């Protein structure tokens with residue numbers, strides 16, 4: 109075998125071996141999942157305590173991973189005045205906040221899009237035990253601040269699920285739809301199935317998978333596609349060379365024999 113053939117063969121062989129992991133990696137690529145980003149506008153009513161709002165939304169997003177939903181804050185309005193100008197909402201003031209909130213969502217997030225989280229020190233003065241409320245299908249949820257950001261995040265999630273049409277409460281203390289704050293953030297699979305189509309209407313759906321592919325509205329894996337084509341060509345060339353050299357070997361040996 110001549111030297112340049114040996115070099116070509118070696119290069120091709122190394123190339124094939126190097127790209128074997130790429131093939132394995134491609135086999136491990138998880139199927140793309142559909143996710144939804146829901147744009148959020150936060151309204152802080154007058155001097156209400158907003159110190160835990162960001163952490164509470166982070167907690168809500170941790171819980172909402174179970175449903176492939178993510179809240180994305182687009183705008184925060186501080187010192188929003190509703191009614192008499194104090195940080196507490198009467199029922200009538202809450203209704204006003206909901207009406208105004210929907211109009212603003214249409215402007216900021218687009219018609220029919222987005223969720224508003226309204227924070228008031230007392231979210232319903234007529235019922236002091238209530239820490240959050242929402243209305244079926246209404247995109248404005250109203251919650252009270254909580255010294256525990258995790259509990260506040262669970263309240264946001266609970267009210268969001270109501271807003272996305274879940275009506276029933278759960279008897280399971282671990283379920284986020286348990287009627288009090290004792291829940292441990294589990295979203296029942298039936299509720300996931302119910303809220304996801306409604307979340308898509310309020311937000312922006314996209315395909316995503318973790319690890320190798322890019323998140324976005326278009327599932328595209330350019331590196332893997334190019335590497336796969338290269339690997340396939342390398343193996344084809346390697347096999348062709350192997351067959352050709354094997355076929356030529358007896359001839360080469362004959363010609364190399366001393367006369």
Ligand SMILES: [Zn+2]
Pocket residue numbers: 266270277287
């Ligand atoms: Zn509830």
